Amino acid sequence: MENDICVIPATGGTARNLTADWSLDPNDPSWSADGKTIYFSAETSGNVHLFAVAAAGGPARQVTTGERQLRGFTLSSDGRSLAYTASDITHGTELYVTALAPAHGTERRLTMFNDSLFKQVTLIPADTFWFTGVGGLKIEGWLMKPFGYQPGKRYPLVLSIHGGPHSNYGNVLFPEFQMLAGQGYWMLFTNPRGSTGYGHAFTYATRGRWGMEDYQDLMQAVDLAIARAKGGVDTTRMAVLGGSYGGFMTNWIVGHTNRFRVAQTDRSIFNWYSWYGSSDAQGLTEYEFRGAPWESDSLYRVLSPMAYATNMHTPMLIVHSEDDKRVPITDAEQLFMSLRKRGVPAEFVRYPRSFHGLSRTGPPWLLVDRLERIRTWFAHWIGTGDAAPAVTTSGH
Incomplete structure (x- = not known):
């Protein structure tokens, strides 16, 4: 399941693995103009950067730096310059160029697509923190303060869980987080075990154990965020949301704890049996759960x-796209039915002509x-900022 960069003579022969001893996953390899170097991108912690390795072999080296995510790397024809896009938590994606030879030079920004917009809004930074999870794994997390934060006041907190699980959150502008922090919520996001960018052992630590130690990582992150806020979190007004694997984990969390007052689940898994029979990605669970349902019945059931x-x-709040092939909408229908049958408040939003990536790449009007x-659902149940929710008791 790991990515590596290999070279083989064009005339045939034995392939040589250039990254066999490298713990991260390389992507998008590209030859240098002189054929001596291979450049590639990789996730490293919450960042994405350009790396290079000699075609003759040797250690990989990092070319770009910074607490940000760089993508779309393109080398000039003479190999002396590099173009890419970059974003961080408080800066939108823009195009940059820098010199590679004779030495890595000063970065120049070429576009200003977002400047006029960002002059009209406040973008909220995030504080990075690390903690030691179960088994000694080091877990990275981020916490954004609520807009208008005042010491001494208490604000609700939102935990967001990324998809994958072999994906990650990190140092990139995420409008959803900015919107929620702007509504007066502490915004917590983290990369529990199973995330990418921390080495192969970390990425596949969840194999056969979804909802186990990764769940503990998330709950520990919430506890630490509450402690870091120094009394600033109203623990009676906390929310959890996530999509895909994050939706699975949201469903899992509310089935294992009542510490969250409200939840929002996106393109989520509720029943692994029905998911397997209708998804386009059976290979995921065949690897993660060590076989098909009839070969690994106990895992499909217990997970x-x-x-x-x-x-x-x-x-x-259940959100799902009707044309989602990765996580078909039948899982959302089953979840909604189970909640309504038992009298649990639930709202089911079905988006037509939309796919698995709706929350990131869907039609703009549907994104809005x-x-x-999400904003109105959370405001109803946990309020906004230091304002009380519409529902003031634990009753439904």
Whole structure:
């Protein structure tokens, strides 16, 4: 399941693995003009950077730096310059160029697409923190303060969980986080075990154990965020949301704890059996759960959030795309039915003509509609900032 960069003579022969001893996953390899170097990108912690390795062999070296994510690397025909896009938590994506030879030079920004917009809004930075999870794994997280934060006041907190699980959050502008922090929420996001960018052992630590130690990582991150806020989190007004694997984990969390007052689940898995029979990605669970359902029945059962449906009491906003082939909408339908049958407050939003990537690459009007539904759902149940929610008791 790991990526490596290999070279083989054009006339045939034995392939040589140039990154066999490298712990990260290289992507998008490109030859240098002189054929002596191979450049590639890789996720490293919460960043994405350009790396290089000699075609003759040797250690990989990092070419670009900074707490940010760089993508779309393109080398000039003479190999002396490099172009790429870059973004960090408070800066939108722009195009940059820098010299590679004779030495790595000063970066120049070529576009200003977002300047006029960002002069009209406040973008909120994030504080990075690390902690030691179960088994000694080092976990990275980020915490954004609520807009208008005042010491001595308490604000609700939102935990966001990324998809994958072999993906990550990091140092890139994420409008959803800015929107929620702007509404007066502490915004917590983290890369629990299973995330990419921290080495192969970290990435595949969840194999056969989804919802186990990764769940503990997330709960530990919440505890640490509360401690870092020094009394600034109203622990009676916390929310959890996520999509894809993050949606699975949101469903899992509300089936295992009542510490969150409200939840929002996106393109989520509820029943691994039905998911396997209708998804376009059966290979994921065949690897992660060590076989098909009839070969690994116990894992498919025990790791299905449906197995814990009777423990789910958290009001839930369910969002799903009708044309999602990765996580078909039948899982959302089953989740909605199970909640409504048991009297748990739930709202089900179905988006037509939309796919698995709706929250990131869908039609703009649907992106706005989705964010507005999340905003109003959370405001109803946990309020905004230091303002009280519409529902002031634990009753439904």
